[in-house]
Amino acid sequence: LKMSTESTPAQAGLCLFCLSTVCGRPQINSRIVGGQVAPEGSWPWQASLHVSGGHRCGGSLINNRWVLSAAHCFQGSVTVYLGRQSQQGSNPNEEALRVTQIINHPDYDSNTINNDISLLQLAETVSFTTYIQPVCLAAPESTFHTGTDSWVTGWVPLPFPQNLMEVEVPIRGNRECNCNYGVGRITDNMVCAGLRSGGKDSCQGDSGGPLVIKQNSRWIQAGIVSFGTGCAQPDTPGVYARVSQYKTWINSHITSNQPGFLLFTSSGIDEDLSFTCAGLPTVPAPTPSESLP
Structure with a gap:
């Protein structure tokens, strides 16, 4: 995978095809091994976005006409490859599609990302297949506590x-x-992930x-790979755009067959609430709830 290491970069009326019921369900079991080759078809929403004939960025299929990606990726025309496994060998399960609009x-602020x-x-x-399927998106009010397991996918750069x-x-x-x-x-529009000790990262x-x-x-x-510092360094987690912040914006552009948004709720108390350092405001004490009559 290669993360940018600089600070620049239901059908209407009748639900014949409700994405909230079909999204995020690979037909091939995902074998999760950090830093390993992904089994073909295990991440069927993964897109390879090509600019000027070469792979530029990743993306995710969110319905049958739209792909989600990062704003800092695009200059020039884009071709989307779905169902792709290799950037070098043959890909019998892939489909190449032109892009008519990039929004x-x-x-988006290119300075703060x-x-x-x-x-x-x-x-x-x-057309959805075993190797091409949409992912679900995190709904507003989703919570991701420190330590929640997550996975990121992409193509390792040459050689x-x-x-x-x-x-x-x-x-x-x-x-x-x-x-x-x-x-x-780090704003409320971002979410971070990575080992404190380093060694694994979306770089x-x-x-x-x-x-x-x-x-x-x-x-x-939960996120879209956005930026980071270095690669898998200690105490510099990868930073991602927080998808749950953008349902209204996404649905304002996708007016039919809208993506499937699902609420993700972490259990227990988030240890991040007690994390502190110089200059970081303290978390306000919760207001006691009123007693029910």
């Missing part, structure tokens, strides 16, 4: 084998992540690619 978030999210409209309708890779990384809370990057750097994956979390039998996209 970056209007508040805030709101690093983009929608790509495909020229043709995608490594160009097969789709997968790596498991734990969520790091936004308070901790702000302490890592400088207080104020082993592609910008624009999905960070997903499993809930029961469903895979939910």
Whole structure:
């Protein structure tokens, strides 16, 4: 996987095809081994976005006409490859599609990398197969506590084998992540993930690619690979656009067959609430709830 290491970069009326019931269900079991080649078909929403003839960024299929990616990825025309396993060998299960429209978030800031999210409209309708399926998206109010297991996928850059890779990384809370990057750097529109000790990171994956979390039998996209510092360094987790912040914006552009949004809820108390460092505001004490009559 390769993450950007610089700070730049239901059908209407009748639910014949409800994405909230079919999304995030690979037909091939996902074998999760951090940093290993992903079994073909285990991440069927993964997209390879090509610019000027070469792989540029990752993305995720969210319905039969739209792909989700990062705003910092795009300059020039884009071709989307779905069902792709290798960037070098044959890909008998893939489909190549033209992109008719790229919609970056209007508040994307290339300096702070805030709101690093983009929608790509495909020229043709995608036919779902074993190897091409949509992912679910995290609904508003989803919570991702520190330590929550997540996975990121993408293609390792040359000279490594160009097969789709997968790596498991734990969520790091936004308070901790702000302490890592400088207080104020990490906004509520971001989510972080990585080992405190380093060694695993989305720098082993592609910008624009999905960070997903499993809930029961469903895979939910929590983040979009956005930026980081170095590669798998201690105390510098990867930073992702927080998908749950963008349902209203996404659905304002996808008006039919809208993506499946599912609520992800972490259990217990988030240890990030007690994380502190110089300059980081304390968490306000919760207001006692009024007694019921």
